[in-house]
Amino acid sequence: xxxxxxxxxxxxxxxxxxxxxxxxxxxxxxxxxxxxxxxxxxxxxxxxxxxxxxxxxxxxxxxxxxxxxxxxxxxxxxxxxxxxxxxxxxxxxxxxxxxxxxxxxxxxxxxxxxxxxxxxxxxxxxxxxxxxxxxxxxxxxxxxxxxxxxxxxxxxxxxxxxxxxxxxxxxxxxxxxxxxxxxxxxxxxxxxxxxxxxxxxxxxxxxxxxxxxxxxxxxxxxxxxxxxxxxxxxxxxxxxxxxxxxxxxxxxxxxxxxxxxxxxxxxxxxxxxxxxxxxxxxxxxxxxxxxxxxxxxxxxxxxxxxxxxxxxxxxxxxxxxxxxxxxxxxxxxxxxxxxxxxxxxxxxxxx
Amino acid sequence: xxxxxxxxxxxxxxxxxxxxxxxxxxxxxxxxxxxxxxxxxxxxxxxxxxxxxxxxxxxxxxxxxxxxxxxxxxxxxxxxxxxxxxxxxxxxxxxxxxxxxxxxxxxxxxxxxxxxxxxxxxxxxxxxxxxxxxxxxxxxxxxxxxxxxxxxxxxxxxxxxxxxxxxxxxxxxxxxxxxxxxxxxxxxxxxxxxxxxxxxxxxxxxxxxxxxxxxxxxxxxxxxxxxxxxxxxxxxxxxxxxxxxxxxxxxxxxx
Amino acid sequence: xxxxxxxxxxxxxxxxxxxxxxxxxxxxxxxxxxxxxxxxxxxxxxxxxxxxxxxxxxxxxxxxxxxxxxxxxxxxxxxxxxxxxxxxxxxxxxxxxxxxxxxxxxxxxxxxxxxxxxxxxxxxxxxxxxxxxxxxxxxxxxxxxxxxxxxxxxxxxxxxxxxxxxxxxxxxxxxxx
Numbered sequence: 001x002x003x004x005x006x007x008x009x010x011x012x013x014x015x016x017x018x019x020x021x022x023x024x025x026x027x028x029x030x031x032x033x034x035x036x037x038x039x040x041x042x043x044x045x046x047x048x049x050x051x052x053x054x055x056x057x058x059x060x061x062x063x064x065x066x067x068x069x070x071x072x073x074x075x076x077x078x079x080x081x082x083x084x085x086x087x088x089x090x091x092x093x094x095x096x097x098x099x100x101x102x103x104x105x106x107x108x109x110x111x112x113x114x115x116x117x118x119x120x121x122x123x124x125x126x127x128x129x130x131x132x133x134x135x136x137x138x139x140x141x142x143x144x145x146x147x148x149x150x151x152x153x154x155x156x157x158x159x160x161x162x163x164x165x166x167x168x169x170x171x172x173x174x175x176x177x178x179x180x181x182x183x184x185x186x187x188x189x190x191x192x193x194x195x196x197x198x199x200x201x202x203x204x205x206x207x208x209x210x211x212x213x214x215x216x217x218x219x220x221x222x223x224x225x226x227x228x229x230x231x232x233x234x235x236x237x238x239x240x241x242x243x244x245x246x247x248x249x250x251x252x253x254x255x256x257x258x259x260x261x262x263x264x265x266x267x268x269x270x271x272x273x274x275x276x277x278x279x280x281x282x283x284x285x286x287x288x289x290x291x292x293x294x295x296x297x298x299x300x301x302x303x304x305x306x307x308x309x310x311x312x313x314x315x316x317x318x319x320x321x322x323x324x325x326x327x328x329x330x331x332x333x334x335x336x337x338x339x340x341x342x343x344x345x346x347x348x349x350x351x
Numbered sequence: 352x353x354x355x356x357x358x359x360x361x362x363x364x365x366x367x368x369x370x371x372x373x374x375x376x377x378x379x380x381x382x383x384x385x386x387x388x389x390x391x392x393x394x395x396x397x398x399x400x401x402x403x404x405x406x407x408x409x410x411x412x413x414x415x416x417x418x419x420x421x422x423x424x425x426x427x428x429x430x431x432x433x434x435x436x437x438x439x440x441x442x443x444x445x446x447x448x449x450x451x452x453x454x455x456x457x458x459x460x461x462x463x464x465x466x467x468x469x470x471x472x473x474x475x476x477x478x479x480x481x482x483x484x485x486x487x488x489x490x491x492x493x494x495x496x497x498x499x500x501x502x503x504x505x506x507x508x509x510x511x512x513x514x515x516x517x518x519x520x521x522x523x524x525x526x527x528x529x530x531x532x533x534x535x536x537x538x539x540x541x542x543x544x545x546x547x548x549x550x551x552x553x554x555x556x557x558x559x560x561x562x563x564x565x566x567x568x569x570x571x572x573x574x575x576x577x578x579x580x581x582x583x584x585x586x587x588x589x590x591x592x593x594x595x596x597x598x599x600x601x602x603x604x605x606x
Numbered sequence: 607x608x609x610x611x612x613x614x615x616x617x618x619x620x621x622x623x624x625x626x627x628x629x630x631x632x633x634x635x636x637x638x639x640x641x642x643x644x645x646x647x648x649x650x651x652x653x654x655x656x657x658x659x660x661x662x663x664x665x666x667x668x669x670x671x672x673x674x675x676x677x678x679x680x681x682x683x684x685x686x687x688x689x690x691x692x693x694x695x696x697x698x699x700x701x702x703x704x705x706x707x708x709x710x711x712x713x714x715x716x717x718x719x720x721x722x723x724x725x726x727x728x729x730x731x732x733x734x735x736x737x738x739x740x741x742x743x744x745x746x747x748x749x750x751x752x753x754x755x756x757x758x759x760x761x762x763x764x765x766x767x768x769x770x771x772x773x774x775x776x777x778x779x780x781x782x783x
Contacts, residue, residue, distance in 0.1 A: 006627070006634055006642065006760070024433055032646055050432040054425065055458035062422035062455070066429020069416040070396065070437070074429065092419045115646070176669045177627070177642040179634045197414035197430075199394035199437050206363070208408045210399075210417040257668075264667025336670045 004179040010035035016151035023049030024074040026063035032171035033105035057082040061089030068098040069209040071196030077103035091130025095211030099158035105174035108334035116334025117171035122311035126285045137165035138284040140255040144178035172257040240288035241280040248277030254305040265342035292319035303327045359383035361392040365409045372565040372572025395438040398423045402444035403477040421452025424459035440467040449485040463520025463554035467545045473562040481567030516592035523556035524592040611671040615656035616680025621735035626657040631757035632749035633661035641669035733776040740780020
C-alpha cells in the first residue's frame with residue numbers, strides 16, 4: 001500500500017482527479033479552493049495535460065463543456081459565488097448529456113458572503129444548479145481521504161450516466177490537512193464515448209453535441225429519458241454511512257464538515273448513556289432516502305445538523321414521510337458548530 | 352455529363368432555415384468549401400453559437416457542438432485543448448461574439464487560441480426579432496432603439512477587428528463582405544487563410560463578414576445589400592487589420 | 607495518550623502554519639489520528655494567522671479547535687483571542703520577547719519563552735516557532751523522540767534541506783527552556 005501523506009483536501013482532490021485520468025482542468029481563482037488550481041497548474045504541464053486559467057468562471061465551465069464534448073475527462077473547481085456563475089454551463093452540459101466533474105469548496109453566502117466554510121449551497125447543488133429539469137450527481141465527502149476516494153467514482157458515474165457530477169466540499173475540508181493514501185493511477189479503460197464530437201474522420205455521420213430542441217415533444221421525450229436514468233441512479237447509487245443507528249432513539253443527519261462535528265457529539269452523548277446515532281449522506285443526489293427510511297422505522301426523532309439555515313432538512317423530512325419529528329440545528333455564515341453545541345441540542349431534545 | 356457545380360461535401364443535405372436574402376447561406380457554403388479544399392472535414396469540430404446560426408450544427412457535415420450564448424470561443428478552447436490535431440472553428444453572430452461573449456472573444460484572441468472564428472456582423476439581433484446589436488450603427492432603428500440608436504445613451508458600436516488587431520495572440524483579423532462576386536471571392540480567400548493559419552499553428556484567426564438581415568432591417572434582399580454598402584462598409588471598412596505573416600499592418604490594409 | 611488540541615497563533619510570516627505542520631506530521635509518523643486546519647483568507651496576508659492541530663488515538667471529529675488544551679501564542683492579539691478559550695489545566699506557551707503581558711488565569715500552565723530573542727542570539731532567525739515547538743515537546747512529548755527529526759524532514763522542502771540542522775538546533779534550544 002502506498003504511504004500516508006499529509007495533504008490539504010484541495011490538493012488531494014486535484015491529485016485524485018489526475019490519477020482518475022483527468023488531464024484537462026479549467027478554472028478561475030477563488031478562495032477557499034485556490035490550492036486545487038495551483039496544484040493543477042504545477043502538475044498538468046508535467047504530464048502533458050491542460051491547466052488553463054480562464055478569464056471567468058463562465059468561460060472555465062464552458063471550456064470544460066468543450067473538452068467534455070470532445071470526449072476527454074475534464075473538470076473545474078470553484079467556490080460558492082463562482083459556482084453560481086457556472087450554473088449556465090452546467091445546465092447546458094446536463095442538457096447535452098455531457099459528463100464532467102465540478103468541485104464546489106463552499107463558503108458562506110449569499111452574495112460575496114464570506115470565505116469561511118459553509119454548507120449553504122445544498123439547495124443549489126441538489127435542486128437548481130441551473131435552469132431546466134435536470135440533476136447532477138452530488139457527492140459529500142467528510143474527510144480528505146474520502147475526498148480522494150470519491151473522485152474516481154464521480155468521474156466513472158458521470159461517464160456512465162452521461163451527466164455532470166459535483167463534489168460538494170467546503171472551506172474546512174479544502175483547507176485542512178489529514179493523512180491520506182493517494183490512489184494508484186487508474187488502469188481502468190475509460191468507457192467508449194461514441195457520441196463525442198472529436199472529428200468523424202469520414203468514418204461515421206457527424207456527431208452533434210447539443211441541448212436545443214425546438215419541438216416540445218422531442219424535448220419532453222428527451223427529458224423523460226433523462227429522468228428514467230435519474231430513477232436508475234436513485235435506485236442504485238445512494239450512499240450513506242450509518243453510525244450507531246441500530247438502537248438509537250435520536251438519529252442525527254449530517255454530511256461533510258458538519259457530520260464530523262455531529263459524530264463527535266454522538267460519541268459524547270453515548271458516553272452519557274444517550275442512545276444517539278448518525279446518518280451521514282455521502283451522496284446528496286441521489287439522496288439516501290433508504291437510510292433515512294430505515295431510521296424512521298425505529299427512531300423516535302431525527303436531528304439534522306447543517307452549516308446553513310436548514311436546507312438538507314427538507315429532503316430528510318420528505319424521506320421520512322412525516323413518520324417522526326425532524327429537528328434542525330445549524331450555524332451559518334462560515335461558522336462551524338462545536339460538538340458542545342450539538343450535544344446541548346441532543347440533550348435538550350432527549351430531556 | 353460533367354458536374355460543374357455541386358454542394359460542398361462539408362454541408363449536409365438539411366435544408367437551411369435562413370430567411371430569403373440572408374447571407375448566412377453564402378458564408379456557410381464558403382466555410383464548407385474551405386473544409387473540402389483543405390481536406391479537414393473529418394477532423395473539424397465546429398461550434399455553433401446562439402442566434403440565427405444556432406442550427407448550423409445541422410448544416411455543417413463535420414462534428415458540431417452547440418455552445419451557450421456568448422461562450423462559443425470558450426467551448427472552442429476546451430475542444431482545442433482536448434483535440435490537439437483537430438480543426439476547431441466557431442461560427443458566431445454579433446450579439447454572441449461582441450456583446451454577451453466579449454470576454455470570451457477577447458481572451459481567446461489574446462491567448463492566441465489556435466482556432467478559426469467566423470463572425471457574422473449584420474448589425475442586429477436576428478433570431479430574437481431585430482433588437483439593437485453591439486454593432487448596430489448610430490441612429491439605426493431597431494426594435495429596442497425605435498428612435499434610432501442614440502449613442503448618448505446606447506453607446507457606440509464595437510469595431511471587433513480593429514479591437515482584436517491590437518492583441519499579440521491574433522494571427523489574422525480581416526473584415527470582408529459577400530455583397531458581390533468579387534467580395535465573395537475575397538471572403539473565401541480570407542476564410543481559407545483563417546483555417547490554414549490554424550493548421551499551421553499560427554494562432555487565432557477571425558474573419559468578420561459584414562452581412563445582411565433583410566427581414567429585420569425591413570428591406571428587400573437587394574435593398575439590404577445596398578444598405579450594407581451605403582451604411583455598414585463606411586463604418587466598418589473592409590480589409591486586413593492584422594496579418595501576422597505581414598509586418599506593419601496594425602492600422603488596416605484598406606481596400 | 608491524551609488528545610491534543612493545539613492552536614498555534616501569531617502573525618503571518620512567523621511560521622505558524624509550519625510548526626503546526628511539523629506537529630501534525632509527527633502525529634502521522636507515530637500512527638496517530640491527526641488533522642491540521644489553517645485560518646485562511648485576507649487575514650493571512652500579514653495579519654494574524656493560526657492553525658488548529660489535533661493529535662489523537664481516535665478519529666478526529668471537528669478539526670477546528672475552539673477550546674485548545676495547548677496554545678502557542680506569538681503575538682498579543684493571538685494571546686488575547688485564545689487565552690480565555692484554553693481548557694482548564696491546559697498548556698500556554700508564549701513568546702515573551704514579543705508579548706509583554708502576563709496571563710491572569712491561574713488554572714492553566716503558562717510558560718514564557720523569549721523565543722524570538724533566543725532565535726536571534728543563536729543564529730536561528732525565523733525559527734522562534736520551532737523553539738516554541740521544542741518547549742512544547744519538553745512539557746508535553748507529543749511524539750516519539752526520534753519522530754521529531756523525521757517530521758522536520760517531511761516538512762522542509764528538498765530545496766531548503768540545509769535548514770534541517772537549524773531546525774533541530776531550534777528544537778533543542780526549546781527543550782532546554
